[in-house]
Amino acid sequence: MARVSIKLMIRRRLLWGLFALGLLVFFFFFYAQYLVVWITNQLATETVRFAGIPVTIGNLTKFFDKLALNGTAHTFGNFIWYQGYVLVILLALAGSVLVGNDFFHGSLPFYLSKPIGRWHYVLGKCLAIGIFVNLLVTVPAIVLWVEAGLLYDWKTYYLDNLDLLLGVLGYGLVLTVTLSLLVVATAVWVRRAVPMVMIWMGLFVFLRMLGDQLGREVDPRWKLIDLWNSLYLCGLWCLGAEHATIRPAPQPEFWEAWAMVGTVCGVCLIYLRRRVQAVEIIS
Amino acid sequence: MQPLIELNSVSRTFGPFTALHEVTLSLPPGRIGLLGPNGAGKSTLLKILMGLIPPSSGTGRVLDQELGGDGDSEGNWRLRRLIGFMPEADSLVPGLSGVEYVSLAGELYGMPRREAQRRAHEVLSYLELEEARYRQVQDYSAGMKQRAKLAQAIVHDPPVLLLDEPTSGLDPAGRDAMLRLVASLATDHGKSVILSTHLLADVEAVCERVVIMAGGRVRGQGTVSELCARRQDRYRIRVQGELPQFRSELLAREVKLLADDGQGEWRVAVPPGWTNLAFFKLAEASQAVIRLLVPDDETLEELFLRTVGT
Numbered sequence: 001m002a003r004v005s006i007k008l009m010i011r012r013r014l015l016w017g018l019f020a021l022g023l024l025v026f027f028f029f030f031y032a033q034y035l036v037v038w039i040t041n042q043l044a045t046e047t048v049r050f051a052g053i054p055v056t057i058g059n060l061t062k063f064f065d066k067l068a069l070n071g072t073a074h075t076f077g078n079f080i081w082y083q084g085y086v087l088v089i090l091l092a093l094a095g096s097v098l099v100g101n102d103f104f105h106g107s108l109p110f111y112l113s114k115p116i117g118r119w120h121y122v123l124g125k126c127l128a129i130g131i132f133v134n135l136l137v138t139v140p141a142i143v144l145w146v147e148a149g150l151l152y153d154w155k156t157y158y159l160d161n162l163d164l165l166l167g168v169l170g171y172g173l174v175l176t177v178t179l180s181l182l183v184v185a186t187a188v189w190v191r192r193a194v195p196m197v198m199i200w201m202g203l204f205v206f207l208r209m210l211g212d213q214l215g216r217e218v219d220p221r222w223k224l225i226d227l228w229n230s231l232y233l234c235g236l237w238c239l240g241a242e243h244a245t246i247r248p249a250p251q252p253e254f255w256e257a258w259a260m261v262g263t264v265c266g267v268c269l270i271y272l273r274r275r276v277q278a279v280e281i282i283s
Numbered sequence: 284m285q286p287l288i289e290l291n292s293v294s295r296t297f298g299p300f301t302a303l304h305e306v307t308l309s310l311p312p313g314r315i316g317l318l319g320p321n322g323a324g325k326s327t328l329l330k331i332l333m334g335l336i337p338p339s340s341g342t343g344r345v346l347d348q349e350l351g352g353d354g355d356s357e358g359n360w361r362l363r364r365l366i367g368f369m370p371e372a373d374s375l376v377p378g379l380s381g382v383e384y385v386s387l388a389g390e391l392y393g394m395p396r397r398e399a400q401r402r403a404h405e406v407l408s409y410l411e412l413e414e415a416r417y418r419q420v421q422d423y424s425a426g427m428k429q430r431a432k433l434a435q436a437i438v439h440d441p442p443v444l445l446l447d448e449p450t451s452g453l454d455p456a457g458r459d460a461m462l463r464l465v466a467s468l469a470t471d472h473g474k475s476v477i478l479s480t481h482l483l484a485d486v487e488a489v490c491e492r493v494v495i496m497a498g499g500r501v502r503g504q505g506t507v508s509e510l511c512a513r514r515q516d517r518y519r520i521r522v523q524g525e526l527p528q529f530r531s532e533l534l535a536r537e538v539k540l541l542a543d544d545g546q547g548e549w550r551v552a553v554p555p556g557w558t559n560l561a562f563f564k565l566a567e568a569s570q571a572v573i574r575l576l577v578p579d580d581e582t583l584e585e586l587f588l589r590t591v592g593t
Contacts, residue, residue: 004387008378097378105421106372110435113333113368114391117355 001111001124005098006131014093019136022086026140029079030147033069037151071148071157073239076141076168080175080235083137084228088204090136091179092197094129095187104191108276118276126180133179138172163240170238175231178261182227185268188275204228220250224260233257285347287312287443287475288332293341293350295327302327304499305341312443314469316486316507317479318587319496325479326371328496329445332477333366334359346443364392367436371447371479374432377421381412381431384420388435399438406434410464426457433464443475444468450485462488483587495587516555517541520562521548521575529569536565550579 009015039057047054068074102108111121145165149157182203190196207225214222223229229251236246237254252260288310295303303324317325330336332345334352343350348362376384382403389399407416410430415423420431429449436444449465450458466489469476478489486493486507493510495503503510522529526547530540533551542550559576566573 001387001391004376004379004383007383008376011378101377105377106370106374107376108374109368109370109372110374110376110388111391112335113363113366113370114388115360115363115393116391117360119355 001116001121002127002131005125005128008097009094009128009132012093012097015090015132018086018090018093022083022090022136022140025079025083025086026143029067029069029075029082029140029144032064032067033071033075033144033147034151036064036069071145071152071161071164073164073167073236073241074245075148076144076164076171077232077236077239077241079141079144080137080171081228081232083140084204087133087136087175087179088200088228089197090132091129091183092200093193094132095183096191096193096196098125098128099184099187100191100193100196103188112277118273122184122272122276125184126177129180129183130176133176134172137175138168141168141172167235167239171235174234174238174261178227178231178265181265181268181272185271188272215250215252221252221256224252224256227260227264230257230260234261285312286310286344287315288343288345288477290343290350291341293331293338293343295324295331295336296339302499303331303338306499306501308494308501308504310492310494312475313492314466314476314490315478316490316493317477317496318481318483318486318493320481322498323481323496324499325496326447327499329368329447329477329479333368333445334362364439365441365443367439367441367444369432369436369444369446369449371451373428375420375423375428378419380419381407381416381423381427381434384431385434385438389438392439394439402438402440403434406438407431410434425452426454426460429453429457429461430464433461437468437474441474443477445477445479447479448481449478450480450482458485465489516552516557517579518551518553518562519548519575519577519579520551520573522566522571522573523547524566524571525569526571529566529571532565532569536561548575 047056067078102111108121112118142165145161145168149161186199187196190199204227208228211223211226211229214225233246233251233254234257237258243251243254286309288308290306290308293303293306294301306324306328317328319325327336331338331343331350334345334348334350334356337351345362346365348358348365352358376387379387382400385403385406386396386399389402390396392399394402404416407413410433412427412430412434415427420428423431429452433446433449436446444465446465450461453461462485465476465478468474469489476489478485480486490507492506493504494501530549534540537554538557539552540549541552562573562576
């Protein structure tokens with residue numbers, strides 16, 4: 001089922017467009033990481049001259065400093081954070097194509113009349129969605145980790161930062177489980193692509209703005225309603241980042257983010273258990 | 284002969300709504316029609332027979348497999364491997380070609396990928412979709428869609444087929460073609476077919492036995508010929524002469540007068556053991572003349588309407 005779902009997705013041109021966008025984000029991080037190391041290592045003097053104006057290295061790399069392009073936990077956290085903008089749109093497409101269509105066109109009896117259970121159906125769809133999540137997020141993050149090792153001292157970097165690789169995999173796993181369940185659940189609910197995009201924009205744009213505002217003015221815990229931020233916190237926990245280093249501060253505690261993500265997964269599972277059935281419930 | 288389906292007082296409720304009420308059935312393998320108006324409980328019964336939903340009460344066996352338990356249980360999966368189901372809903376997977384769709388069904392039934400693909404090609408050729416097998420299923424005509432749905436039901440060569448409204452949305456030619464295919468699967472390939480429909484003609488064309496359902500209950504069952512024969516007691520009779528006396532004579536012998544057009548033409552139901560000669564003897568005794576006497580059997584349609592109307 002997962003194989004057929006992937007086949008259905010790769011026939012969509014929009015998917016390739018979104019992958020191209022995702023690659024742009026990846027290449028930006030890839031070359032920027034290289035550039036930062038190159039500037040730091042190659043220039044012996046403290047300043048370089050641009051059009052006759054001396055510019056300090058600090059100023060030159062200030063823009064990149066914000067992205068923490070130094071092969072640490074925040075490098076991967078930031079990369080996945082920015083990749084999320086593309087990922088959200090891709091998942092809205094995946095949800096409507098892979099799951100929404102099954103409900104809209106009445107294909108669910110086709111699957112459930114076979115010797116498989118409803119959780120096989122959900123798992124098959126989640127697997128397909130998970131593959132796209134990982135292709136867009138985890139695999140490029142691993143490439144960045146490999147690149148960081150080559151740019152710094154590869155003899156020590158890989159061994160010293162093996163926990164970062166595990167953290168990237170853990171972050172990928174959290175994203176895969178949470179987002180695939182959320183995609184399947186929202187697609188079962190709204191079914192069509194346009195409402196699906198609207199729901200996702202509400203979740204990841206409107207709630208983010210609201211969470212930011214309330215988090216700054218009322219209580220940092222309000223940031224928990226921004227699911228992408230909660231996933232980011234869980235990811236940074238996997239990557240072993242210090243809570244105090246997370247920007248923008250203040251942020252909710254790690255355990256609160258985990259509780260939020262767990263609650264979202266639980267609600268999705270309960271909803272799917274009720275809705276993915278061979279019969280419509282008459283109430 | 285081992286019954287194909289055996290149900291004992293099977294009921295199914297959804298909250299306060301009772302979709303099936305105390306259904307008791309024993310059906311041998313063969314071509315069986317499940318006849319009833321919309322909302323009769325046919326689809327719910329099909330889902331119970333496939334083990335998709337358990338009965339709320341009662342027991343049953345299909346193909347010697349006990350019914351009940353969660354739809355996701357191993358026993359029900361085993362049962363579904365033996366059954367090919369053609370749903371009433373569109374149930375196509377948009378974006379897949381015909382051969383991919385049928386092949387996916389085969390794999391979901393547990394066939395190896397290569398085997399499923401080979402069977403998909405075979406089945407689509409058998410159902411005359413050979414030319415269209417690489418086209419996407421959402422571009423198929425209504426008749427082709429129905430055949431694609433039938434193809435996914437038979438790809439794993441099951442002994443039993445459950446067909447839910449297989450001629451739904453088809454034009455007369457497409458309907459005839461579909462019924463011929465279904466009949467051929469039963470007669471030439473030895474499949475047991477359970478045809479759920481509200482169209483009597485479909486049942487008459489394909490089935491040996493019929494179960495009539497209405498309001499979640501079984502209202503009647505038997506072979507199609509038995510059910511028709513049960514009501515071969517009707518006559519249309521046109522009489523001249525002493526009509527009141529002839530009528531009294533008939534009523535005295537338990538002949539029921541079903542209709543009277545006021546012009547001497549009646550529709551009557553005769554008691555068991557009645558012979559046509561008795562009409563003429565009574566007419567002669569009553570000084571009446573019979574101008575017309577023709578059997579006026581109840582059609583399956585009349586039987587159905589009368590049954591579901593009760």
